[in-house]
Amino acid sequence: xxxxxxxxxxxxxxxxxxxxxxxxxxxxxxxxxxxxxxxxxxxxxxxxxxxxxxxxxxxxxxxxxxxxxxxxxxxxxxxxxxxxxxxxxxxxxxxxxxxxxxxxxxxxxxxxxxxxxxxxxxxxxxxxxxxxxxxxxxxxxxxxxxxxxxxxxxxxxxxxxxxxxxxxxxxxxxxxxxxxxxxxxxxxxxxxxxxxxxxxxxxxxxxxxxxxxxxxxxxxxxxxxxxxxxxxxxxxxxxxxxxxxxxxxxxxxxxxxxxxxxxxxxxxxxxxxxxxxxxxxxxxxxxxxxxxxxxxxxxxxxxxxxxxxxxxxxxxxxxxxxxxxxxxxxxxxxxxxxxxxxxxxxxxxxxxxxxxxxxxxxxxxxxxxxxxxxxxxxxxxxxxxxxxxxxxxxxx
Ligand code: NAD
Numbered sequence: 124x125x126x127x128x129x130x131x132x133x134x135x136x137x138x139x140x141x142x143x144x145x146x147x148x149x150x151x152x153x154x155x156x157x158x159x160x161x162x163x164x165x166x167x168x169x170x171x172x173x174x175x176x177x178x179x180x181x182x183x184x185x186x187x188x189x190x191x192x193x194x195x196x197x198x199x200x201x202x203x204x205x206x207x208x209x210x211x212x213x214x215x216x217x218x219x220x221x222x223x224x225x226x227x228x229x230x231x232x233x234x235x236x237x238x239x240x241x242x243x244x245x246x247x248x249x250x251x252x253x254x255x256x257x258x259x260x261x262x263x264x265x266x267x268x269x270x271x272x273x274x275x276x277x278x279x280x281x282x283x284x285x286x287x288x289x290x291x292x293x294x295x296x297x298x299x300x301x302x303x304x305x306x307x308x309x310x311x312x313x314x315x316x317x318x319x320x321x322x323x324x325x326x327x328x329x330x331x332x333x334x335x336x337x338x339x340x341x342x343x344x345x346x347x348x349x350x351x352x353x354x355x356x357x358x359x360x361x362x363x364x365x366x367x368x369x370x371x372x373x374x375x376x377x378x379x380x381x382x383x384x385x386x387x388x389x390x391x392x393x394x395x396x397x398x399x400x401x402x403x404x405x406x407x408x409x410x411x412x413x414x415x416x417x418x419x420x421x422x423x424x425x426x427x428x429x430x431x432x433x434x435x436x437x438x439x440x441x442x443x444x445x446x447x448x449x450x451x452x453x454x455x456x457x458x459x460x461x462x463x464x465x466x467x468x469x470x471x472x473x474x475x476x477x478x479x480x481x482x483x484x485x486x487x488x489x490x491x492x493x494x495x496x497x498x499x500x501x502x503x504x505x506x507x508x509x510x511x512x513x514x515x516x517x518x519x
Pocket of ligand 1: 272274275278280308309310311312313314315316317318341343410413452454455456457
């Protein structure tokens with residue numbers, strides 16, 4: 124058995140050691156008892172009674188593979204990436220691509236502040252006058268919303284802005300207003316937080332507009348809370364059996380352009396990104412439907428569905444760039460309730476929602492790179508299934 128280093132995400136031979144050995148290594152690394160790690164990942168991690176408290180009408184729990192991908196380096200920090208996913212080859216592909224990116228200095232990530240938007244619909248007849256009255260009361264409205272969540276206020280978060288948009292059309296053709304309450308949700312995903320604030324200011328908005336309000340709920344198009352990832356893959360790291368490195372690079376760039384020009388291809392391209400992103404989101408007990416909704420809405424924002432990650436030649440090397448909304452949290456929801464989620468956050472050493480967003484987006488880029496490399500060379504079936512077969516054949 125190979126000996127794994129005590130730290131660093133380069134774990135040579137990680138896929139060769141037994142599952143029990145991997146658990147022992149993770150426990151050692153985190154300073155936890157082996158039994159504690161095993162309890163969080165074996166049998167789904169969640170007890171039926173906890174599941175019964177989490178949602179309604181529960182019979183039991185439903186298990187999925189919980190894996191850890193090595194090789195990631197993100198903003199100079201070595202990161203082990205927990206992934207929960209049912210699809211073979213995704214974890215191996217992520218690890219493989221992360222190693223290539225590592226050769227070029229790792230993933231470089233920038234995250235926006237954690238700003239989420241709550242929409243409150245207002246059926247104002249005189250939209251101009253109502254807009255003026257609402258904007259004049261902005262400070263009061265922000266204070267009213269802030270009062271709802273003293274915990275968030277203590278942490279330096281809370282409402283930061285309020286905007287009014289006019290929406291034309293609708294059933295009567297006379298349109299309505301939508302108030303956007305912008306909230307800094309700190310390390311939470313923030314849906315419950317902003318929904319509560321939206322409901323708190325709705326009666327005040329009704330008074331100001333002299334009109335009823337309609338829906339009061341967050342927008343999953345979290346385009347103020349984007350994550351951007353850049354990566355460089357040195358030419359020599361693209362070398363593979365039967366192909367020149369330059370051929371691989373140019374094939375990946377050509378595949379990227381295909382996705383940029385054709386929404387049919389872009390949908391599959393983005394699915395490949397979400398293979399990695401969703402696996403991290405799921406591992407940490409976050410709401411992957413929210414991330415999916417945000418990703419696709421953002422991809423279509425310009426009027427045509429486009430890829431969230433693109434690749435270009437940069438000198439001799441390959442350069443990737445990804446941008447997508449990422450509404451995730453390390454508190455709230457199931458993140459602290461599910462033992463597997465708590466373990467996943469510890470494994471990746473996420474100290475903030477931004478840390479988690481960086482890891483999820485980097486995993487997305489890694490899976491995109493791996494998929495494009497396979498597609499541009501030997502084909503996805505052969506390329507990815509080989510990675511999967513390699514780890515299966517060594518399993519004991
Ligand atoms: P939450 O309400 O469970 O937790 C957020 C609260 O935790 C904050 O309001 C704050 O009071 C407190 N908190 C403590 N420490 C904090 C910190 N460091 N940073 C920020 N807040 C801190 O959860 P949430 O994040 O508001 O909502 C997430 C849940 O909402 C998810 O389960 C999601 O599935 C669900 N949801 C989603 C949607 C949607 O996406 N459309 C709609 C409704 C609900």
